[in-house]
Amino acid sequence: MISTAHLNREFFNRSTLIVARELLGMRLVRVENEVRLSGIITETEAYIGEADLGCHAHVGLTPRTQVMYGSPGHAYVYFTYGMHWCLNFVTEPEGFPAAVLIRAIYPIEGLEIIASRRAPQPRRLWTNGPAKITKAINIHRPHNGLDLCNPNAEIYVEAGQLIADLSVTMSPRVGLNSVPEPWRSIPWRFRVTELFTA
DNA sequence: AGCACGATTAACT
């Protein structure tokens, strides 16, 4: 059986690259009106500190970026392109701004609700993008700053299956088209290529 | 107060 343990704060209080890699195969859970919506995390990206010009925190501490400067294990939820929300998990010790963007999940629970919110898209396109996930499982502004390690949180992560290195591909992060090198091309995107094979 | 742009998506040629 899959463990149902919530990941604790020490999981997130580590190198962002390690957290981004290890989140692959774990289960993102959204509890909405006592109903579980969930999926296996299959794609992440790391955003690490003010020096990373692809990271929102490169502008320093502002109202938008303050959650990233806070304690690890919290949700950083931001709004972009005038219509989309994206979910991140804050990493590393308090005071150092970093987070992991959740880019894709494989839906497991709440399939009917997810389907209704993502209609008329086919199943394989339900949650294969950061703003598709937040639309599918209803995550937006009120969740910014939420503590993922609170046992009663509406959003949290459960330990799941281990993903072998053989099944993980690292590549440049998506959408950083005007970000200077080396940040534009540094391979901080982690993707599961074969979810159910060894 | 005004401006340029964005860690995206869906629809279109």
Add this chain to the structure above:
DNA sequence: GTTAATCGTGCTC
């Protein structure tokens, strides 16, 4: 491959 949609954010005036 291209592009519209749509508005918060951070910067300049």
